[in-house]
Amino acid sequence: MDVFHALQQRRSVRAFLPQAPSADTVRALMEGxxxxxxxxxxxxxRVLALTGEPLAQTLQAVAQAQPEAYANSLSYPPDLWEPYRTRRFANGEDLYRSIGIPRDDKAARLEQLGKNAEFFGAPVGLFICVDQRMGLPQWMDLGIYLQSLMLLAVENGLATCAQGFWRRYDGALAAHLGLPANYSVAVGVALGFEDTQAPINTLQASRAPFEEWAELRGF
Structure with missing residues (x-):
């Protein structure tokens, strides 16, 4: 599989089979x-991969913790403007439509949101962490690492879902995982084999047309 094909195939998967990839495979993805x-x-x-009992214990610790007060401001800017507001809204509506949850069913939507805290049933959960003293350029480096990890997963027949959700529980996770001083969870990644029968996995997020966000000059 070439890189372009892997990019076309990669998407956020939110339902997984129970079978876990081997330790050798997970290490190869992380190291690669x-x-x-x-x-x-x-x-x-700094990356931690959990499965089995360590993963179950971590999910239990998060279930007993309270989200941090500032967490809602971590994923998106406040008062999101166009065209980003519409893109985010459309993506959310497409997701809930794929599993038959109408807009007015708040309880069902919250239940689906809660599945973030279970890594969507993935048998492996990864936490990509960063020293809080690092700046924006280093956070961009984390994004490059994250994309590389997800593309390697595709190449190996695995599925992923990157989750900013876990930053809501950064303090609880840092304590439970025994992170070094100053380290925070930047992003979590659900990893495993896709459940191809799950309706939610039919979602294919759209992309804005090239002309909306790019220019070619001097060609």
């Missing part, structure tokens, strides 16, 4: 993704 570019070769990521 570390070839990602980083400014000054800082390699600012």
């Amino acid at each position: 993704a570390a070839r990602a570019a980083s400014g000054g070769n800082l390699q600012p990521w």
